Amino acid sequence: MDTEKDNLDKLVTDIAKRAREASLSLATIDTAAKNQALHALADILEEHANALIVENKKDLAAAEALELAKPMIERLTFTPERISKMAEGVRQVAALEDPVGEVLESKTRPNGLVIDKIRVPIGVVGIIYESRPNVTVDCAVLCLKSGNAAILRGGKEAFHTNTALAGYITQALELSGLPTDAVQIIPTTDRWALNELLKLDQYIHCIIPRGGESLIRFVAENSRIPVIKHYTGVCSVYVDKDADAELAESVVINAKTQRVSVCNTIENLFVHKDAATTLLPKLAKALADKNVELRVDSTAGDILGDFDTEPASEDDFYEEYLDYIIAIKVVDSVRDAMNAINKYGSGHSDSIITTNEVTARQFFAGVDSATVYWNASTRFTDGFEFGLGAEIGISTDRLHARGPMGLNELCSYKYVITGDGQVK
Amino acid sequence: MDTEKDNLDKLVTDIAKRAREASLSLATIDTAAKNQALHALADILEEHANALIVENKKDLAAAEALELAKPMIERLTFTPERISKMAEGVRQVAALEDPVGEVLESKTRPNGLVIDKIRVPIGVVGIIYESRPNVTVDCAVLCLKSGNAAILRGGKEAFHTNTALAGYITQALELSGLPTDAVQIIPTTDRWALNELLKLDQYIHCIIPRGGESLIRFVAENSRIPVIKHYTGVCSVYVDKDADAELAESVVINAKTQRVSVCNTIENLFVHKDAATTLLPKLAKALADKNVELRVDSTAGDILGDFDTEPASEDDFYEEYLDYIIAIKVVDSVRDAMNAINKYGSGHSDSIITTNEVTARQFFAGVDSATVYWNASTRFTDGFEFGLGAEIGISTDRLHARGPMGLNELCSYKYVITGDGQVK
Incomplete structure (x- = not known):
């Protein structure tokens, strides 16, 4: 038992460390390279639609055996049309403006220091979600476009589909010369592994839980990493x-x-x-x-x-x-x-x-x-209706992001300051 | 024992609930009223400098009895000059621009909806800090100016001084017709009470710990409320x-x-x-x-x-x-x-x-x-040097605020959307 837990700890820690490494190079990768990876992914998804449907059928068979509710099975199901739509969504994200590098403010201080506030990626973002496997691709591409390394932890209902999708994402990253650790999936739906993941605040900078209220509460109550969320919409x-x-x-x-x-x-x-x-x-x-x-x-x-x-x-x-x-x-x-x-x-x-x-x-x-x-x-209230071009989630929190979150909300900022020898 | 814990739970929960109530009215109070309270506080502090020094001497006597380190005692000490400087600092915050209400973005969507992104207070901010009692006043006035209700939990070394300061802050709020629950001090330095406070995410929206690394780690590891912090400066x-x-x-x-x-x-x-x-x-x-x-x-x-x-x-x-x-x-x-x-x-x-x-x-x-x-x-790296006019802290986190934090960083935003009957 303890060996098993130790192994899970090691597994998620390794993933988080590699994500952190990848995030440092992702932050300086240019827009063209990121877009190339997104187009490669869209093409790969369409080319492998049949193979994806084969993997998806394994999840659907398990769901039926477990007598999951009809709407849940419906959300889980991949069809050629849904895969095309997903690929189209990836190309749409490629077409969005790159949020990274924008100068948000610039000022010159009386001592001559020029202080620029620049938009940069957050770093490593963890997404914890349930059932719908298209979330895997949505979140991966939004994180990639905004220069963040993504750690994805999907639900067990979509495990085979998510694993297949993660493989295609890795292929697209490889093809485009991007670090393959830029998008990683947690290859287990064990709760212990999730719990450990939520403690790794030295490597992971933000957690976005998406799903039912009980999942979101579990994440918020057990995370040492900042969480952006909404529990419910009353x-x-x-x-x-x-x-x-x-x-x-x-x-x-x-x-x-x-x-x-x-x-x-x-x-x-x-x-x-x-x-x-x-x-x-x-x-x-x-x-x-x-x-x-x-x-x-x-x-x-x-x-x-x-x-x-x-x-x-x-x-x-x-x-x-x-x-x-x-x-x-x-x-x-x-x-x-x-x-x-x-x-x-x-x-x-x-x-x-x-x-x-x-x-x-x-x-x-x-x-x-x-x-x-x-x-x-x-x-x-929706990222597309707000003209954000995309949506990674909606926040009812007050820090960082409130309301619909798009690419800008997946970014932080830093100050870069140019002097000519100023000392205090 | 359990009764004592129950009483502490009730104490901090009541404070947090009242802060939340106060924050709802503070968010709509105009700049003039907030500035009036700040000027009233500056005057009161100067008028009661002698009484403050009497209270401060109780803390200093305890500190000497406990043989606290010299630099710590030095930081703890109030003099007439320090009190004047503190009052001057309050007037400087009154002179700063009110961050609340600024339109950060405005756009009209193709369907005619006008979406304005407006700067608003965060809501309720908790500040957990150590020794230096001037932090009590600094943080109270920065929260007040930015329309936030503040819950202050200082260190036991400055307990008498902080309690006296809190009394003067309440007087200033009363004099100016602002809710007296806008600034509250936790009247105990019990760790259990702090621990309970950090769980009250339904009332408190942000925690800013200031002090040594061990205090900050305790807060970060035990808080269910989002924390903005820096552990160290390497x-x-x-x-x-x-x-x-x-x-x-x-x-x-x-x-x-x-x-x-x-x-x-x-x-x-x-x-x-x-x-x-x-x-x-x-x-x-x-x-x-x-x-x-x-x-x-x-x-x-x-x-x-x-x-x-x-x-x-x-x-x-x-x-x-x-x-x-x-x-x-x-x-x-x-x-x-x-x-x-x-x-x-x-x-x-x-x-x-x-x-x-x-x-x-x-x-x-x-x-x-x-x-x-x-x-x-x-x-x-300092809020004043950056031209923010004030500093509530410095963040090495990536969400919400990074680097020096002034009044703007004590704010969130909300979307206000004007239509003429748009439906989806």
Whole structure:
């Protein structure tokens, strides 16, 4: 047993050390070489689509034997179309601007020192994720383009597919003369190995966990390495007393029902008391027509007497349903709405519907979330919609990155300072 | 025992909850109100200088009874002059620009959404520090100016002084109508309480430890809250084959001897082999004249045959001496120098001395440190020297902040997005 643990420790430590070595050369590699590797990878993935599908079928067979849920098996499945799309995604990242080397600030001090703040890669980034094997390729290419060495630890459900993908990534790195340790996969899904990995803060600089809340909590609680994450997306729309009725209905329906299983979908609806009697029945009807279950506070319940509703408990407003369910509360003021959002929400994405700019500005300032909307659906919280060209994840943390994270958010900076002999 | 622990848990949890509440209103308080509180504090500190000195004397008496080291007692001591200087420092922070609310980026998407990225406070910041009681005031005012609620946990040596200072800060907050929970001090130096505090990631968003390496390691290893830190400053100068001899000597002497006890002082000197025979004896003589002990690798030892030197072990190059000691190694190339710096250094501040721009650019790109200098002393790594107007600390981490941290680095950002009914 202890020998086994020692071996796992050695395994992950070796991987981390080699990643750190690779990161030092990656940081100085030019854009053309990085793009060449990305194009090589896209070509290799398309050429080996059949072999990839063979490996993927092993994971699918295991998943069926384990009677995994249908949506999970669906997410796990590779088809020729999905592989082409994945290759296309790799080429799109190649086409993005290289974030590394940009001068973020430059100033000359009174003593003549020229201080330049330059964007540089973070160094070594660990990605811990579940099921969907395309994450392996997405994360590898985003890290590579931003000059970071990547350590990838996928879920056991996709183990064969991930291993095959890692082999193709290594081929592409080799072909392009890049260090093959630039992207490494942890060749075990043992939890002990993960736990050890999370302690290696001398080699790894950032951990990004992607997946269910329990995985993310495990990572956050056991990591000595800084983690960028969001646990859940408990998002809300607040319909103000000055809301446009049609706009409110269209945004609420879109934010709740366009895709219920994602983090930027709303779970709560707050309605100003002065708008509740006129607007709430319309909103409730539109939601009910989309088969959304209504969990309502007592005021909303009174107003919606004829509707099929459930009484909402306090806990309901904290819940990330990811389902056709919404919790509804009538509030006395925009202040009450903001307090409710700051209390129940997860700081992800919240929207106000109002024609009153003063109220909207108050909401912008007072809602303590990564993204705050005025008269728009929360569903736009996404790296592509934000024009970042890519997304490695979404953060509800406040340090380093908040909201959708693209290539810039995979970077740090350093100061380079030019003098002519200055001493203190 | 357990009741005592429960009480400490409750104590720190209450403080953290109240700080979180205060942070929500602080985030929307205008600059004038924050500056009013800072000026009030400066006045109060000056008015109560005598009372402060009385409290400080209690700490000094305890320190003498415990036979603490002289430099420690010196750092602990308040004088009327030091109190005036502290008050002046508070007024200087009031004069700095408010970082909150600045629009960092603004773009309009093809669908008409206007996405603004706005600088906002982090939220709740915990500062864990040792001995010097002026840190209490420095950190409180920097957090306040940047709209953050502060939780301060000082060392037991300064307990009475810190408690008195906290009382004056509360007075200033009250006088100015700001929430008094905006700055709170942990009224115990019990380690259990600190440990509990570091778990409260639902209320506290960032921890900045300041002090000795063992305190910082304790915080980093036990915190579930993101920590921004530097453990040590193992800084180096590399004297290239194309170095100007006079400039090299002046920078090396300044970087090593101007103040030996600080983190941006150098501990290692690397000299290119082609410059070693001519330059190394001059540098060694200048260092020896300043009473710096020379720990040398075998090549340097051969060149410095007549000098009083000690052989350097491998471990010597990892050491943060904070003393009149330097480790010296002769290297074959700038590549070797960069490898040595990336291996032994702590990623803090490193400098190259050369007249060759190509070599300097290579050094800038290849040295993986927060600040990299060309022909200047490492002693300039400091928030004031960088023109930040203030410094809450220096980071050798790569996420959020790297290098000296001022008011901007005490901020996060959020996206505020204006639409006219956009749905996905």
